[in-house]
Amino acid sequence: xxxxxxxxxxxxxxxxxxxxxxxxxxxxxxxxxxxxxxxxxxxxxxxxxxxxxxxxxxxxxxxxxxxxxxxxxxxxxxxxxxxxxxxxxxxxxxxxxxxxxxxxxxxxxxxxxxxxxxxxxxxxxxxxxxxxxxxxxxxxxxxxxxxxxxxxxxxxxxxxxxxxxxxxxxxxxxxxxxxxxxxxxxxxxxxxxxxxxxxxxxxxxxxxxxxxxxxxxxxxxxxxxxxxxxxxxxxxxxxxxxxxxxxxxx
Amino acid sequence: xxxxxxxxxxxxxxxxxxxxxxxxxxxxxxxxxxxxxxxxxxxxxxxxxxxxxxxxxxxxxxxxxxxxxxxxxxxxxxxxxxxxxxxxxxxxxxxxxxxxxxxxxxxxxxxxxxxxxxxxxxxxxxxxxxxxxxxxxxxxxxxxxxxxxxxxxxxxxxxxxxxxxxxxxxxxxxxxxxxxxxxxxxxxxxxxxxxxxxxxxxxxxxxxxxxxxxxxxxxxxxxxxxxxxxxxxxxxxxxxxxxxxxxxxxxxxxxxxxxxxxxxxxxxxxxxxxxxxxxxxxxxxxxxxxxxxxxxxxxxxxxxxxxxxxxxxxxxxxxxxxxxxxxxxxxxxxxxxxxxxxxxxxxxxxxxxxxxxxxxxxxxxxxxxxxxxxxxxxxxxxxxxxxxxxxxxxxxxxxxxxxxxxxxxxxxxxxxxxxxxxxxxxxxxxxxxxxxxxxxxxxxxxx
Numbered sequence: 001x002x003x004x005x006x007x008x009x010x011x012x013x014x015x016x017x018x019x020x021x022x023x024x025x026x027x028x029x030x031x032x033x034x035x036x037x038x039x040x041x042x043x044x045x046x047x048x049x050x051x052x053x054x055x056x057x058x059x060x061x062x063x064x065x066x067x068x069x070x071x072x073x074x075x076x077x078x079x080x081x082x083x084x085x086x087x088x089x090x091x092x093x094x095x096x097x098x099x100x101x102x103x104x105x106x107x108x109x110x111x112x113x114x115x116x117x118x119x120x121x122x123x124x125x126x127x128x129x130x131x132x133x134x135x136x137x138x139x140x141x142x143x144x145x146x147x148x149x150x151x152x153x154x155x156x157x158x159x160x161x162x163x164x165x166x167x168x169x170x171x172x173x174x175x176x177x178x179x180x181x182x183x184x185x186x187x188x189x190x191x192x193x194x195x196x197x198x199x200x201x202x203x204x205x206x207x208x209x210x211x212x213x214x215x216x217x218x219x220x221x222x223x224x225x226x227x228x229x230x231x232x233x234x235x236x237x238x239x240x241x242x243x244x245x246x247x248x249x250x
Numbered sequence: 251x252x253x254x255x256x257x258x259x260x261x262x263x264x265x266x267x268x269x270x271x272x273x274x275x276x277x278x279x280x281x282x283x284x285x286x287x288x289x290x291x292x293x294x295x296x297x298x299x300x301x302x303x304x305x306x307x308x309x310x311x312x313x314x315x316x317x318x319x320x321x322x323x324x325x326x327x328x329x330x331x332x333x334x335x336x337x338x339x340x341x342x343x344x345x346x347x348x349x350x351x352x353x354x355x356x357x358x359x360x361x362x363x364x365x366x367x368x369x370x371x372x373x374x375x376x377x378x379x380x381x382x383x384x385x386x387x388x389x390x391x392x393x394x395x396x397x398x399x400x401x402x403x404x405x406x407x408x409x410x411x412x413x414x415x416x417x418x419x420x421x422x423x424x425x426x427x428x429x430x431x432x433x434x435x436x437x438x439x440x441x442x443x444x445x446x447x448x449x450x451x452x453x454x455x456x457x458x459x460x461x462x463x464x465x466x467x468x469x470x471x472x473x474x475x476x477x478x479x480x481x482x483x484x485x486x487x488x489x490x491x492x493x494x495x496x497x498x499x500x501x502x503x504x505x506x507x508x509x510x511x512x513x514x515x516x517x518x519x520x521x522x523x524x525x526x527x528x529x530x531x532x533x534x535x536x537x538x539x540x541x542x543x544x545x546x547x548x549x550x551x552x553x554x555x556x557x558x559x560x561x562x563x564x565x566x567x568x569x570x571x572x573x574x575x576x577x578x579x580x581x582x583x584x585x586x587x588x589x590x591x592x593x594x595x596x597x598x599x600x601x602x603x604x605x606x607x608x609x610x611x612x613x614x615x616x617x618x619x620x621x622x623x624x625x626x627x628x629x630x631x632x633x634x635x636x637x638x639x640x641x642x643x644x645x646x647x648x649x650x651x652x653x654x655x656x657x658x659x660x661x662x663x664x665x666x667x668x669x670x671x672x673x674x675x676x677x678x679x680x681x682x683x684x685x686x687x688x689x690x691x692x693x694x695x696x697x
Contacts, residue, residue: 048650051642076652088647092668093661101661102651109652141665158651 001026001197002166007058008222009046016042018222019058024166027194031208031233032201034219035241040201041085043219044170047199048082049075062166076102077109079165083155083172090142095154098142099124099161106162127160131187149180156187167191168199173207185210205237218244261299265400266292268321268441269408275325276410278379287391291406298400307399310585310617311556315525316499321441321471323408328352328434336360336432339463343678346428346459347372353433353470354442355411363427369418369454372427375445376411385416389449393477394505399529402503405443405475412445412474417454419481426457426487426676433495435468446476450484450512457487459679462502462522464495471499478504480512482536488516489674491683494523496553503529508568510536517673519683520547520555521690527556534596537567544573546670548687549614550694551580559588559603563596566626570600575670576607577663577687578614579694586618588633594625603633608640608666610659610694660691 002024009017016039024030034040046053047060049072060067067075090098103123104114115123128135133153143151152172159167169188173181188198188211200211208216208230216232217224218241225244226232236244269292278284300317301308331352349372350360356374363372371385378385390409394402413429431444448458462472472494480486494500500523508514520526532541541561549555561570576584586605607616620633640662648658664671664684671687674680 050646050650071655072646072649073652073654073658076650082650084647084650088641088644090644090647090662090665092665098648098651098661101653101657102648105654105657106652141668162651 001028001063003059003061005059007043007046007060008056009042010054010056011042011052015056016222017046020219020223022217022224024197024199026197028215029192029198029200029211029213031213031216032199032219033203033205033216033233033236036203038219039222040203040219041170044082044168044199044201047168048072048080073105074109076162077106081159081162081164081167083152083159083167083169085171085174087143087151087155089144089146091144093142095140095142096124096138099138099158102158103161124161127157130190131157131160133157148175149177149183152176152180152184153187156184156191160187160191165195166197166199168201170201171203172200173202173204181207182210205233208233220244262296264300264317265295265404269323269404272323272325272408272410276408277376278383281379281383283387284379284383284390288407288409291391291403294396294403295400295407298403301400307558307587311527311554316471319439319469319471319499321439323410323441323443324353324436325410327355328357331357331360333360335465336430339430339432339465341678341682344428344676344682346426347423348428348430349413351411351413351429351431351444353436353440354444356413366423367421369421370423371414371416373414374411375409375414375447378414386414386447389479390447390477393479393507394475394503398503398505398531401473401501402475402505402529405445405473405503408443409445410443412447414446415448415456415458417450417456417484419451419453421451421454423456426459428459428461431460431462431472431474433462433464433468433470433472433498435466435470440470442470442472444472444474446474448476448486449479450481450486452481453483454481455485457676458489460488460490462492462494462500464493464498464522467495467497469497470495471501473501475503475505478506478514480506480508480514480539482509483511484509485513486515487675488514489676489679490516491519491521492523492526492528493521493686494526496522496524498523500526500528502527504531506530506532506541508532508534508536508539508541511538512536513540515542515673516544517670518543518545518557519670520545520549520557521686523555524552525554527558529558529560531560532570533562534565534568537565539568541568541570543571544670544673546574546667546687547576547584548690549576549578549582549584550690551582554583554585556585557587561590561601563590563592563599563601566596567598568596568600570602572603573669574605575667576605576616577610577667577691578607578616579610579691580614581611582614584616586616586635587621588619589621589623590631590633592622592624592626592629592631596626597628599626599629599631601629601631605635607635607637608663609637610640610663656692659694660688663691664688
């Protein structure tokens with residue numbers, strides 16, 4: 001599904017990713033943990049094609065094809081999805097209109113027919129039901145005036161609608177209270193499937209109580225320094241990140 | 251004034267020459283009051299001469315491209331129009347009484363204002379001047395008379411046809427009334443000077459849609475004047491959409507007088523014409539009146555779009571809101587000049603003025619100038635202007651969801667315009683304008 005080898009990236013003149021390797025198979029959930037400034041968000045943004053990050057080395061293959069040469073929208077067309085840490089507010093852009101435009105852009109790029117208004121509404125209702133969400137967010141402008149929890153729910157709803165092959169959840173737990181976190185995690189779990197891989201980027205182990213990963217990786221100083229099962233997350237929770245940095249230094 | 255008569259006559263020569271073909275054939279010629287009105291206006295044109303960039307009102311808007319044209323005001327009906335010609339220009343789903351003018355002349359075969367309730371008079375200016383001119387005595391030229399700029403005077407001097415709507419006290423028209431001004435190219439560049447008059451009696455109310463469209467992409471000049479008079483507690487909703495031909499010149503003056511407790515809500519949308527100048531001039535003559543002036547301009551490559559707003563608070567306790575947004579791309583130029591004057595005795599005035607601009611290219615340029623002139627001391631007034639670009643973070647968010655860059659830009663632009671679009675309270679009209687904005691942006695160059 002995703003194969004990252006020796007990925008290096010700069011922000012401005014500063015090297016943030018320093019040779020990152022990661023293999024994600026179909027249907028797997030990988031958690032990427034690490035202290036602040038370790039490069040977690042940079043990695044998420046480089047994968048999704050955000051401007052302002054300069055890739056200086058390495059390769060990223062998505063389903064065997066080079067990902068780094070693609071525009072952000074082309075990555076989405078191929079099935080990549082980034083759930084934002086800070087979803088952007090778009091005053092004046094109606095959420096339903098936005099979702100329909102996104103879905104139809106992806107369908108068009110894949111050579112599928114666009115959904116008309118009726119078919120789209122039917123699909124939305126179905127997805128809302130699956131995620132146990134109500135339709136109150138759909139009539140408002142995208143994320144505009146949404147609470148932190150509403151924004152994250154809107155991200156998960158977009159993910160449900162766009163059905164990506166690989167979803168990257170960038171610090172989805174940040175700024176959420178425990179109830180909101182549970183709702184978001186339930187949504188993510190509902191969307192688990194053998195065809196859908198996920199990369200869950202998080203600082204805290206807390207999220208992983210609700211979204212159980214197959215693999216846990218520790219990112220420090222721009223590289224994956226340790227990989228393991230979900231027990232590794234518990235170990236990090238217990239000991240903090242310091243011991244890994246200490247072992248690295250040793 | 252020390253300027254010699256001969257010199258000013260020469261200075262104003264281009265304008266007076268435009269009127270030459272119609273000088274003796276205007277409707278109502280021979281009516282004393284009307285001759286006096288036109289004569290005084292012509293004298294004002296001569297005295298004012300051609301505005302120069304040294305005059306504050308014309309500082310950013312050069313008249314040279316306009317003066318290079320030899321426009322002539324026509325004196326004939328456009329007879330070769332049939333409903334099919336107009337069909338494509340109509341707004342889908344808009345239910346309205348409709349009046350169609352072609353090159354400044356009302357086209358009776360395409361106009362339906364029947365079924366209006368009692369107390370409502372509607373008709374063509376030309377017809378009324380020929381049949382019941384006394385209806386207009388004291389009304390025509392009352393609001394857009396002295397003090398208006400030279401093009402309003404030029405319009406008055408050449409008043410020929412237009413739409414007249416008179417509502418008695420308490421009269422209400424439920425369906426909106428749409429005035430479609432259609433321009434067709436002729437052998438020589440034409441000047442059309444539609445002159446509209448809307449006069450609402452006490453407590454009367456109506457919704458007016460004013461549109462400027464063209465068949466084909468010809469060169470012509472529209473110089474329109476709309477006089478709006480609202481008696482006490484009258485309510486007027488007024489939507490105006492300018493979609494002139496890409497080669498056209500468009501001059502428009504909306505002159506508004508509001509008595510006590512009256513309410514005016516206007517939305518002005520500028521989309522077309524190579525060169526356009528719109529003056530919205532509002533004055534309060536009674537307390538407790540409200541005036542909302544919203545607007546949107548979309549200017550692309552080679553277009554100049556100029557909006558001048560002038561709101562005068564001469565009496566206490568009135569409210570005015572001006573909210574204009576502009577989107578510019580390519581080598582577009584826009585001018586926004588919003589002036590609010592609050593007289594010494596106009597206490598408890600509440601005035602807010604805002605102008606926000608979105609520049610999609612480095613070569614687009616906007617000159618924005620909000621001015622509050624406040625002489626009273628117990629008022630609530632504010633103003634603000636912004637000029638900015640599309641937010642890269644917002645663009646990335648849309649693109650990360652699969653929406654191509656161009657479409658993402660259009661969506662954000664329409665979103666930026668959203669408040670003004672929503673102020674177009676009729677859904678078919680709102681959807682139509684949103685679509686026109688989107689369509690024009692499709693051709694906007696990326697840079």
